[in-house]
Structures are given as C-alpha cells and as structure tokens.
Amino acid sequence: MTKNLPSIVSSSVVLFGIWLSLTLSFDLQEIILGVVVSVLAAVAVKGALTGNLLRLLNPEKFLAAVGYILFFLTQMVKANIDIFFRIFKPVIPIKPGIVKADITLKSERARAIVANSITLTPGTITIDIIGDEIFIHWVFLPGGDVHLATQAMVDSFAGRLENIFE
Amino acid sequence: MSFMDILAHVFTGLGALVLFASGLGVFRMPDVFNKMHAGTKATTLGSVLFLFGLGLFEPSWMPKLLLIVLFIVLTNPVSSHALARAAHNEPSEKPDNLIIDDLEESKGGDQ
Structure with a gap:
C-alpha cells in the first residue's frame, strides 16, 4: 500500500481532473463526490492507471517530459504531411520492409509509449516486440544501412524517455 | 464572423481534409x-x-473534447499494433512486396 502511494495519488489527481472536465461544475457537493470516487477508483486499481507521476515534480524530468511531447507533436504533423503527399501521387512511392531494432528501456510503460510514438511518426509503424527487440514496418525504407537508421530512429524516442523513466 | 469562428473553420476543414486523405489512403495502398x-x-x-x-x-x-482527443491518441496506435501483428501471423495476408522481413526470420528461429 505505502509502496503504491505515489501512484495512487497520481491516479486520483488524474481521475479527478477527468471528473471535473466531464461535469464542468464547481458545486461543493459534486466536488466532494468526485474526490471520493476518484480516490476509491485509484485505490481499487492500485494506481496502475497512471503509475507514479509524482516524479514529474522534479523540474528536470518535467522539462524532459514537455520536450518529449513537443518532439512527438512535431513528428506527428510531419508524419501526416508525409502520408498526405504520398497518397495523392499517381503511383504511390513505397518500398516496404520490416526491420528490427534493440530497445533497452526496461519499464513496460515506457516501452508502450515508444511503440505508440513510433506508430504515429513518419513512415513507420510498430508491429511487435519480442524480448528486447522491436519490429518496425517502414512504408519507404531509408537509404544506406536500414538497421542503423532504424536503431537511430528508435533511440531518438527511447533516449528521451530514459531521462524521464530511469 | 469572429476570429475564433474563422480559426474553428480552418481547424475543422483541415481535419476533414486529413480524414479524407486517410480514407483514400486505405483505399489506394496495396497491402x-x-x-x-x-x-x-x-x-x-x-x-x-x-x-x-x-x-x-x-x-x-x-474540456470534454480534449478528453476524447487524449483517448484517441492513446488508443489508436494500440489497435493498429494488434491488427498489424495479427496480419503478420496470417500467411494469406502476407504481402509479397516486403524487401526485408526481420520478424519472419525471428519467428523462424524460434521454431
């Protein structure tokens, strides 16, 4: 219980935030009910909803997290511009392939974030993770050594997350 | 028409355009x-x-719309992983245009 306390607190805060945005009411009764329900739900799942977010209170980690989100958003916009112009070409330029890369992150949550981020960024989707290897489908294989290029792409995400999670 | 309204039209218009491109992409892509x-x-x-x-x-x-946005961003890639993984396990869905397929080799090594 005490071990999970930071996770439970983070989950309660997030759940309460969701409650507030759904009810949009600052009536005292509703707020009290919201707090009670959020805490009960967070305790019931032992804080697994969010994990420990309290470490983000450390300014360095907070900045790293903001940096990651900005990096991810720019990549996502780039991905869409890329796919947009690809789709409207008379002959779609594709050179597909599935390439593996190593993933050194140990935390399951961090791995899930990396896999999701890769899926939403230019030209790549994650297909599977087996052990410490992640398999990525390219819509257009990069030139040169594909394994090196893929590893560099994975590390650009994983490296940023390492600062936050480890 | 206020500035907010114009901005709103720009965003919804762009969104519709991107969604259209997505539908066309699903139609046109080969595999x-x-x-x-x-x-x-x-x-x-x-x-x-x-x-x-x-x-x-x-x-x-x-606030509610931002909650929906958060939910979509978190869950959309997950469903895509599940589909891609299932497709790769199904031989009849296997495209023949893959230039390199490390995943097939890894699976072959396990058996």
Whole structure:
C-alpha cells in the first residue's frame, strides 16, 4: 500500500481532473463526490492507471517530459504531411520492409509509449516486440544501412524517455 | 464572423481534409501494412484537428473534447499494433512486396 502511494495519488489527481472536465461544475457537493470516487477508483486499481507521476515534480524530468511531447507533436504533423503527399501521387512511392531494432528501456510503460510514438511518426509503424527487440514496418525504407537508421530512429524516442523513466 | 469562428473553420476543414486523405489512403495502398500507415496516422491527427476545431466553435465543450482527443491518441496506435501483428501471423495476408522481413526470420528461429 505505502509502496503504491505515489501512484495512487497520481491516479486520483488524474481521475479527478477527468471528473471535473466531464461535469464542468464547481458545486461543493459534486466536488466532494468526485474526490471520493476518484480516490476509491485509484485505490481499487492500485494506481496502475497512471503509475507514479509524482516524479514529474522534479523540474528536470518535467522539462524532459514537455520536450518529449513537443518532439512527438512535431513528428506527428510531419508524419501526416508525409502520408498526405504520398497518397495523392499517381503511383504511390513505397518500398516496404520490416526491420528490427534493440530497445533497452526496461519499464513496460515506457516501452508502450515508444511503440505508440513510433506508430504515429513518419513512415513507420510498430508491429511487435519480442524480448528486447522491436519490429518496425517502414512504408519507404531509408537509404544506406536500414538497421542503423532504424536503431537511430528508435533511440531518438527511447533516449528521451530514459531521462524521464530511469 | 469572429476570429475564433474563422480559426474553428480552418481547424475543422483541415481535419476533414486529413480524414479524407486517410480514407483514400486505405483505399489506394496495396497491402495491409501500408493501409495501416494511412489508417492510423492520418485518422489520429484528423480527429484531433476536427475535435479541436469543434471546441473553438463551442468553448464550453473544450474540456470534454480534449478528453476524447487524449483517448484517441492513446488508443489508436494500440489497435493498429494488434491488427498489424495479427496480419503478420496470417500467411494469406502476407504481402509479397516486403524487401526485408526481420520478424519472419525471428519467428523462424524460434521454431
């Protein structure tokens, strides 16, 4: 219980935030009910909803997290511009392939974030993770050594997350 | 027409355009994995832009719309992984245009 306390607190805060945005009411009764329900739900799942977010209170980690989100958003916009112009070409330029890369992150949550981020960024989707290897489908294989290029792409995400999670 | 309204039209319009491109992509791409590229990336940003534009029309809806956006961004890639993984396990869905397939080799090594 005490071990999970930071996770439970983070989950309660997030759940309460969701409650507030759904009810949009600052009536005292509703707020009290919201707090009670959020805490009960967070305790019931032992804080697994969010994990420990309290470490983000450390300014360095907070900045790293903001940096990651900005990096991810720019990549996502780039991905869409890329796919947009690809789709409207008379002959779609594709050179597909599935390439593996190593993933050194140990935390399951961090791995899930990396896999999701890769899926939403230019030209790549994650297909599977087996052990410490992640398999990525390219819509257009990069030139040169594909394994090196893929590893560099994975590390650009994983490296940023390492600062936050480890 | 206020500035907010114009901005809202721009966002919803862009969102609709991206969603259209996504649908066209799913139609035009030759095999299941490449369809997934169009069907995941473009639908995510398309929905985000469209919902954000909708929030600019009705600012009081914004918190709820942002919750939907968060949910879509978190869950859309997960469904794409599940589909891609299932497709790769099914031999009849296997495209023959893959130039390199490390995953097949890894699976072959396990057996």
